[in-house]
Amino acid sequence: MSNLEPEDCADYLERIVFLIDNELDEADCSVVRVHLEECAPCLQKYDLERTVKQVVARSCAENAPQGLRDRVLLQLREVQLRITEG
Template sequence: MSEHLEHAGHPHQPGGDPSNAECADFLERIVRLIDNELEAGDCAVVRAHIDSCSPCLERYDLQRTVKSVVARSCSEVAPADLRARVRVQIQEIQLRLR
């Protein structure tokens, strides 16, 4: 995606304020784009905005990275011995509370 940063004629200056009215509308749509929750026409509009707006491109890249890290972390399974120790501790706590 770094090729977008070299795109000439940005309406926003690099490092500009992505919270202006136009960009504020796109922030939620960027997340929906990443989650594949937009229709094709809306995808094209959001992608065109991202191509011309460095702050929104940065938000897009950040959101993609965060979602990727979270997805990778959620798919990991704790080792069996750790799960067993946690179960024992939970049972001990439950017995103390009774």
């Protein structure tokens, strides 16, 4: 286990979401996966984010308009930032 500082984890929050959405290249995926193996709090956030996305996907039969999706993603990132900052 490495000695990770909370600010180190902040760098991974957005990339974790992109990893779940398959929006990272393989090199970045590898870096994020290594971090998740070393950092239990980030792994928990990853698991929670993935679970929420799965529940939402099962619950929704139609796609939201892109503008709505963009606003929701922005709000989720703002909440994640507030959680990270403490």
